[in-house]
Amino acid sequence: MKILHITASYKPAYIYGGPIQSVGKLCEAIAIEAQQNGIDLEVFTTTANGSTELDVDTSKPEDVNGVLVTYFKRWTKDHSHFAPELLLQVWKVLRAERNNQKIVVHIHAWWNLVSVLSCLIAKWHGVPVLLSPRGMLTGYSQNNRHSFFKSLIHKTVGARLLKYCHIHATSRQEVKDINLIFTPKTISVIPNLVQTSEKQSSYTNLNSANEPNLFRIIFLSRIEEKKGLELLFDALAHLTTSWALTIAGSGEEKYVAGLQQKATQLKVDHQIKWIGQVSNQDKFNLLAQQDLLVLTSYNENFANVVIESLSVGTPVLISDQVGLSDYVQEKDFGWVTSLDPAAVQKSLSSAADDHNKRNLIRQEAPIIIENDFNDARLVQKYLNLYQNITN
Template sequence: MKILFIVPSYKPAFIYGGPIVVIARLAERLVRLGHEVTVYTTTANGHEELAEAVKTPVLVDGVSVYYFPRITGDHTHVSPALWKHTWKTVKSYDVVHIHSWWSFLVLGASLMCRLRGIKPVLSPHGMFCDYVLTAKNQAKKKVLHNVIGKRLLKHTYLHTSSPMEWNECLRINHSWKGANVFNLVDLPTVTYPRQENDVFTISFLSRVDPKKGLDILLLALSKVPFKYKLQIAGSGEEAYVTELKTIVSTLKIEEHVEWVGWKNSETKFPFLANTDLFALTSHNENFAIVVIESLYVGTPVLISNHVGLSGYVEQNRLGWITGIHDIEEVRAKLTLAYNDKMERNRITATARDIITRDFNENKLAGDYVTLYQSSGTAKKVI
């Protein structure tokens, strides 16, 4: 099958976090299954641009990637060159898979597909959750949706990565047809040794961003009745990191909190394996690959009920789920996780096998192929 991905940014622009990894992993696995995958993207790399050749195919881990220049250096990612190339070539692909939403780049590419009679698969990657809809540029998003967005969405086939995201999307377009398939997660083949910590050690690994609810976690930890150490791995806007450090100081918990910096693909797994609990009290996550990564190395998780994988974690008894609107509830769940060492040991012993079963990449990539074939968007199968 000849498959086209259209996405605002692509590796090595890892500054954008998990979606970059997820999208690239899927593209690479589809290639390994014998499909031809091409990516149309921009040189976006935060406020800077990637130093990649533009308007010409670059082979990136088996995937043919076209990087197009953008004329805006912000999240709109406006790229007339990408739109023009999409218009000229989009009908030559069997399936078009668009990732993300709200940026002018994606809206323009969707319009090109609509005008050329192509019905793409759309993976919003959490762009229709309440937090995203209300946290930033709410008025602009409402205008975009009413003027052009909802018309374009009617001509897409929806893909989500969790039941929570599916329900959020149906609030935007109740007549959407589509399917739910887990994201692919890049998991190592090695086993990481675990250690017995002198102090109960909690890990956080993600972008340091208001969405992640770190302030909620800090407030709850300041009230727990046990000794702990919180290791925060990640980077974020300097102003927000400073704000969090002020909270830590105000709560007088500096001796319990360590800022350990960003962890790359090689260092994050041993980091997670050396902690007793992973915590993510996020306001919203359509998936959260770090939850799967943590469980894979045997570390139980405590996550909010706004994390897409919360249902999966609860169903498979892999950790603790908490609401985030009541700090006392978060404190109580943290205390429960601390006190139940037998349950933590059980999760450590069983989690890797469960994750290996459910996140087999060949199986999941095959599920995407089935999604493409059943969507009515695929012209043919080669």
């Protein structure tokens, strides 16, 4: 079987957050299984790295953590990512392979010219397509940021191409969002493969002896409007518990400055520490030092950081619009809130007061996460899905 992964951005473009981690982790896990299962795996991507370009060799494929990756120069920046050489290579590969009954194109994300035009080429050659929207096929995504461009794509070719695709969703929440937009040919739910901590941290050792009553909260993600930080700030302004918030992540300077101004207006700026983007090596230690991870997003198809946090035993407080909210509720790994400042404030108070629940999560979550998000088990589900599509 040949699997061609197509994505507008790939490692090491970590500026794009969770999707980069998810796609890379999946491809690396498939690569491990490739030889044993007779799989030919390739990744086509661009040099996208936000407003800059990755410093990579575009003249030949590169081995990136065991995965054969070809980077192509893009002619346009975010969010169109127009890369003619990539599209030409997709055409050549699919033309040569179209009589092979065991080939599938796996496209990641939507609303960019790499994804849409690659899908069009695959449809032209009659090659099956698996599309992982990565949160791009929701009402929130359609109507926020570049909505005119998205509407134009959808009305011209997007709607017809989507009906050609088999859809991969990462959560039941994402399935609901997708079904509100269109009815897929097929839709399957498989969670993301997520990098988790290799060691379990001790909750008692991480609390500061100097400030044992300080409630430590962390936000670790891209800093953008959909993450609901304004909502969180409004809730924290009315929280009576002694608290400190660490914000780890990067975003557009103008938007971050606006958030900092809002924090000053609410008189909570002295309780917030902005530390910027954190490396993969450091984030687990940072998460383990906190009492609670918060993610009050307006829309998230999955949210890798929830699993990352629970893998070190740090409880979570997330909105009911986060894809993993049903999992958190089922396992009782934290608190799920509506998108209302009063409700968020109430959940924060509950989390701060319930030491027993937080201690129990600290002890139990890492073991359960290791089992539920086992790479080998999840990658087999993906391989079975590819087989079903080619059949």
